[in-house]
Amino acid sequence: MKKILLIDGHSILNRAFYGLPDLTNYEGLHTNAVLGFLNIIFKIMDEEKPDHMCVAFDVHEPTFRHLKYSAYKGTRKPMPEELREQVPLMKEVLTAMHVTIVEKGGYEADDIIGTISRMAERNGYATVIVSGDRDLLQLATDTILVRIPKTKASGTTIENYYAKDVVEAYGVTPVQFIDMKGLMGDTSDNIPGVPGIGEKTAAKLMIEYGSMENILDHLDTVKPPRVQKNLTENMDLAVMSKDLATIKLDCELDISLDEMTIESLFNDDSYKIFKRLGFNSLLKKFGTVTETAEIDPVITLLETTEQIDGFLADKMKNIDKIGLYPIWKDGTLFGLSAAISDKEVYILSNLNGMEHDRLTENIVSATRNGMQIDILDLKEALSVFPFDESDTKVHDIGVAAYLLNPMEDVYSYDAVARDYLGATLPSEKELVGKDELNLFSFANETFQKLFAYKALIPYLVGDLLMEHLEKQEMFTLYNEIEMPTVYTLYDMEHRGIRVDRKALDDYSVKLQSRIDDLHTDIIGYAGKEFNINSPKQLGVILFEDMGLSGGKKTKTGYSTSVDVLEKIKNDHPIIPAILEYRQLTKLNSTYAQGLTAYISEDGRIHGTFNQTITATGRISSTDPNLQNIPMKLELGRLIRKAFIPEDGYVFVDADYSQIELRVLAHLSGDQVMQNAFLNHVDIHATTASEVFDVPIDQVTSLQRRNAKAVNFGIVYGISAFGLSEDLGISRKEAADYIEKYFATYKNIKSFLDRQVEEAKADGVVRTMFGRIRPVPELRSSNFMTRSFGERVAMNSPIQGTAADIIKIAMFRVNMELKKRGLKSRLILQIHDELLVETAKDEIDIVKEIMEKEMMGAADMAVPLEIGISEGDNWYDAK
DNA sequence: CTAGTCACG
């Protein structure tokens, strides 16, 4: 038996939109409704295995259904812009999948579905209707199934109705369903119904009389009198309402069921559009990658010494640029992929030591003779090619792409090709999956493709990206800040930081014994064994079994976060025990034990610094994260004693003092705040004095602390709510603080407002050095999202400028150390702090360099000040 | 693979 799937397009799209969080693709296109729609229909197709399908849409917006009775329209909210833009997108996706779309002026989607369902029934099809709208239940019969999906946090569940299920659930047949709706009305559909008749009365009447006509024919017998009166006075309304509620079954559609045959849902077109929309989870439905890429270079494999020498002698001559990808793993070079024209990629393999040396020598001297080199990830390539800061013709394409749009999550060859060449390429994962690189990879065609893309894409986009940077006035930023930073980060990773494994082990043992005691105590208090690390189990124990107050907060259960527990810590001794347990297990698992896993054979940790992650321009640190080693609490801070310099060295640590507020004082031009910094006064105390209107020498410590919180709040993009939460004061008080703050620092207020205005106008905000941060949230129709955008617009220029400044300081310090032939090396950057492993005989000169380069990194209206100290470990150096 | 929690600036 043939089976057809009939989908209520707008209704499912609407369900999907509200069921999924707001997702956007790389272009900022909203995609959540489209993705949700696809997930729902794929799920149903899996279950039903239909051979025919179509999607029906209303021609006009479904917001104002039944326009002919427009007097009754208007109870629905207008469709949000984020959803509206997904309607044409959805149709585009369906068209790409060769799914039939049916829409016709004058007909609602449900009329179309009703008509086709009867067509299908007459032709002996099994029919499945999918809609989020219960109105369609009137279409259910013995062979027509109506399925209503519900998207919940836990996943999608679907209610299923044949005619008998409608009777069971509602006590009326599908046909009676229409009469019932006519009686009770439906505000969301703008069906008036009869005044005074709701669901209960309508159901009672239907059971007694069977149809609206029968009720109207026997009005005199209807009870109670009030209902009889309403019906008598509103007979027209009742009839009209029924008419409105009735789905047409006889639309004139010039379409046949044959045209709705499902074929080739997964083809090149749909593949491309899924890729464009970022529906990576759906790509696996395409099976093996078959699409023909627009970019199709001739790949030549070079394996012998003669071939490699030939390449160097012939191909490398007379070219002015090259795209490179060194193929290596775990410090071993396997080969090199080189793009020398739009269509030619050479893959060099089987490199022996001598070939390797000749190759790198050749490449380095070529660029020093003017050849441009485009590399996707330069920092990674530096372990093979010894370029340095002076090699200005070497480009990092990943970093360039990051500057042009810092909001993307990756800058892989396929992402860059998509953004700048409009080309859809298979990703690394799609090409080689989890297959590991080894010597045999060179014979493998998909690996060859991968190597080729990684060299060719940078070659193809290099000049284009530089032009974009010029146009956006970011080339100087790229060239003079970001590129030197690439080399600096490489040096820092390469150098690493020495860690005392034994110190970490001892610390861990100490923690573990206390953790064990706490565990015993907590289980004792709870009265039964449970996993304290499970927020779910913990929540149940605390708030159900033990009956503590605290209430729900998260969607999956109770929140057990610090701020919740802090509030009830005096209610029961289990709470402080849990807080301490949490603190200690965190220290143990993430730091004491976690860090030891990263110690290399040289006794040092060589983490990774990422330059293309943050939206603001900051560096991030991974494997391990060396930018969040404990500091605030003494117990955690002790971890820093395990970070030690090599023998004969000490640590010199310097951090900027209030760099973000100084940046703000400079950028805003606020004289009051600038004067505070120019006079070297305590900025938080000064702020307290102004805001709380007391002489500076009478500012209490509480007032200073509050003023400090306000200063932080300003930098984050102030809101009265956020400040009140942080300080534990009322929102009104917080608003008062903010008001007084802005009265004191008038130009700061106008500066922050200006950021938001400019972001609205340009779509981006900029740092002092021209770095951009897009703020698409400001265009949202959602209040919360928009507010977030406003805070981002206020915060990013401040945080980003501070990030620019420390990058400058960082590479200047690094370069100066190298240039002077010193043994000391920069090893860490923690946003406003630099750590230099310093030879004991170089302490004075290192301090001098750090002071000069950090304080002189930017020319501002206020001085940049630093705190600097030294020690035999990181703990003592801070 | 996501959510919750918590470490840092």
Place this chain on the structure above:
DNA sequence: ACGTACGTGACTAGC
């Protein structure tokens, strides 16, 4: 009325 501070990364539990 909406329901929050800005920027990160690692670990654990539990699907």
